[in-house]
Every structure is written in C-alpha cells, then in structure tokens.
Amino acid sequence: MLGACAAAGGGSKEPVVETTQGRIRGVRSGGAYAFKGVPYAESTAGANRFRPPVARRPWAGELDATRGGASAPQVKAGAPIEFAWYWSDIAQSEDCLSLNVFTPALRDNKRRPILVWLHGGAFAAGAGTSPGFDGSYLAARQDVVVVSINHRLNVLGSLFTGEHADQLSPESGNVGTLDQLAALKWIKANAEAFGGDPDNITIFGQSGGAAKVTALLGLPAARGYIQRAVVQSGSGAWRLATSENAARAAHALLAEFGLSAANAGRLRDVPVEQLIAAFGKVTAARGGVSEFRPTLDGVVYTQDPFDPVASPLAADIPVLIGNAAQEATFFLASDPRNFTLSAQQVRARVQRFIRLSDADTKRLIDAYRGQLGNATPSEILIAIATDYNYRLPTLAVADRKAAQNAAPVYAYQFEWKSPARDGVLASPHTGEVPFIFGTLDAARPLILQSPDQVRVREHLGGIWADFARTGKPGDAVADWKPYSATAGRTTAILGKDWKTVADPAGHARQAFAGLPLYEYSYPVSFVRD
16 A cells, blocks of 8 residues: 655655655655656666666665656757746756656545646757746645656657667657656556545646647547646647658658668667757758657557547547747747847748748738737737647647537637736747746746736636646636637637637638648748848
C-alpha cells in the first residue's frame, strides 16, 4: 500500500511519499507540497536512445525530490525579458524523464483532480521546470494536484527514417509522445499517494504543448489515462507530421554524419551535443521548420487526431480550447521595429508567409483593414498572423471535436492586455499561462503592476480547476454554453469582459476562406523582412 510518510499538517519535517519505485522527499512550497525531478523512466542515453521509455527501476532509501530534473537536450535560444519565465535554466541531459508534483495535501482520501502540464516549445525546446510553470499556487488555491513533465524533444523525441526501422526502433518517430504516456501511467499509479484521483486526469498545454495534448487524444495507447483536455493556442495541432516529411527531415540529419537509414543506429554513438547541433542546422536550412514531431508512422499512430475528423478515441473527453487575441506579438517582440512596419513591409511578409499571389495578398490585407479600421500596418500583420497561425487551426480542432456531438467543447479567447512596452504586446502568445499557474512574480516583466492581475489570476485558475473537476468551466463567465458550429460557436472572452460572444473568429474564417489551414510545413517568416 503506497502512502505518505509525512502528511500535510503540523510539524516542520520535509514531506516524504512512498511511490511505486521508492520513497521520495520533497519540500513545502507556497502553501503546497512539491516533489521535483521525480524520475518516471530510465535515462534515454546509450542503448535507450531512440527507443521507447524503459520503466524506472526501484531505488533503495529516500530519493531527494527537492530540485527540478534535467531539461531534455535542445538548442538554447534567448527570449525577450517579458517571456523569459517560459524557459528553464536547468542543465540538459539525456537522463531527462522526470516530473514535478505539487499538491495541497498528501494521502487524505480527498481524490483531487489532477492537472498534467505539457510545456510548449514546438516539440523542439522547453521544460516543465520553467519558473512560470510552478504549480504551488494553483494546487494550494484551487485544491488540485498539478504535475509538470519533461520528455524527449526534437530528434531525440522523433526520428522517423521510413525504412530500416530496426536500426532505431519501430516507434522512434514517436518516442517523445510515448514518454508522455509513460508519465501519465506513473501519475495514475501514484495519484492517491499525492491526494489525487487516478480516475480524473486532465492534460493541458499551450502552443507546442497544445499540440501534444491533441496528439495524446488521438493516441490509442493513451485511452483511459485522460479524462479531460485543455488546448491552449494550438498551431498545427490537428495533424501529425506526415511520414514523408518526417523521413525527409531524418535523412537530412543522417547526411550530416555521413549516414543513411540503413546504418542509422550509429547515431547512438554520436555525442548528444553534436546531434542537437545538427538538428539546429537542418531546421535552420528549412526556414526554422521542424518535422521532428509526432508522426503518422503506422505503428504508434495509424490516423491523425483531428484530420479529416476528430478521432473517436477522444469522443467522450470534454475539451476546453482557445487562444490569445494577439498571439503574434510574442514572435515579433524580439525586434521593436516589428511594431512600426510600413504597409509595404507587411504586404511582403504576408505574401511570403502564407505563400499568396499578389491579388490574394491584397484581398486578405484589405479584408483586415476593413475590419480593423484605423489599425497600423503592424497591427494588421499581428491580426493576420495570429489568425492564420493559431486561431483558425485551434478552432478547426474545436469544430471537429464538437461535430462528434458527444462530450462538450468550451471555447475561449484570452483578451487581457499586457502593459509592457506601452501596451504593444497586447494579449500575446503564452499570456494566459502565468495567470493560470498564479506565477505572477515570475512573469513580472510581462504583467508589471496591471491593476486587474489578481482578478484575472483567480478567475483563470478557477476556470481551469473547475473544468478539471467537473468537465465544465464553472461560473466565472455567465451563460458559457458548449461550442458548436451549428449553434453560434459560443466563445467566452477571458481576461477582459468575462462574457460570451458568438463566433469572434467569423471574420477571420471568411477572410481565409479557400486557403489551407496553417501547417508546420510553412516557416514562421512573418517576423522579419
């Protein structure tokens, strides 16, 4: 029988929990108990590289779980100060399969809902240990269990050669996703020891994390480990990498080492730093586009999760889904000149980014200029890129999920505006995350002293927790009905008016009519001339 060796409550002893692998010692953190860097599988180095995760062997004694685990190997990139909270500074290692648990109490038979966070970073970067993802406040304030996980990324998480599968493993194109599944299995097995309900697990993620959520919803092996899902600002979240594109990317990487699919197993002998450098090189050569992501490989996946329709595997899972109002400012923020562009610059960027003819470029920009009135050229670019990159692909998932007419879908749009840089960032990509977690101090350069910060934090944390608890978003927004293409596409406006509106993306849907949805195969080239 697993149990807590130090229960929530009196005394100053550090909390100790007995897990399926052994005892772990955590810390008290912001009104909650935190257990960090808990291994859920063995190291992925050496013979385990490119293979499915291996169950962690039990350990003797007491494991120190007071510090976050290693980040997955990745290309390190800088970030504007307003978004530095999204990234972790913990050192990288192939021994990276660990998770962090935050809970208001240990085993007390309350069976709290469990929220499992999947970080963003386009399947290429990021970590669950970033300052903005500390689950202490959310766990304590909303009486839930919060878990964040690390897993393999980029070429280490998805390397699909298309042939000679025995050289790596038949599942090599999706081992990062299988890492996430291994973490969910560990969480379910150990839930009660942390005061959680093993039968009420919500996965939630933003950006690349949202795409991880939708990929897990379409994963046959994940059936039964997920009861609810939250999709925040998904981009290419409706479709996996094609086997053709994934194999092409893999062959380009192999060529960097003079290898082919027939001897790809030799990549296990390549130092991880060289692998990551090669990943950066081949990705840069394709304009920053990475096809090292969950792949329709015919082994782990036999169909896309939301294309052409929503997978029946997730028909009974309620979904909360939405986006930020000005997603694109996150990407433009690295260069202040992006906020004072000329009309000519915007026209050139839109045409290159969406690959339009002159006539279609003019038609699209004119449609947005007519909708936005006195908007500057930069504001028009922000609106177009936001809709194309995030709003429309996210709502395609919402439409296809709602069309199943089974579990409800609740849609939102986040409209709190950052006061940073005199307001030019508006409601950026990632902007809702520190409010959900309650990590306002970590994200202070973005939030500053916004007068409504506490209200937004309490409302958003409450909505996410209520949804995890019941499958409904609570009463922070009155009359928040399920989303449906046949019933007005009801959408809650969060962070500003706290009301519902009908189909706020209607104009975008009309403006982009006849154009394909955004996919990872297109570079994010709207950020520079």
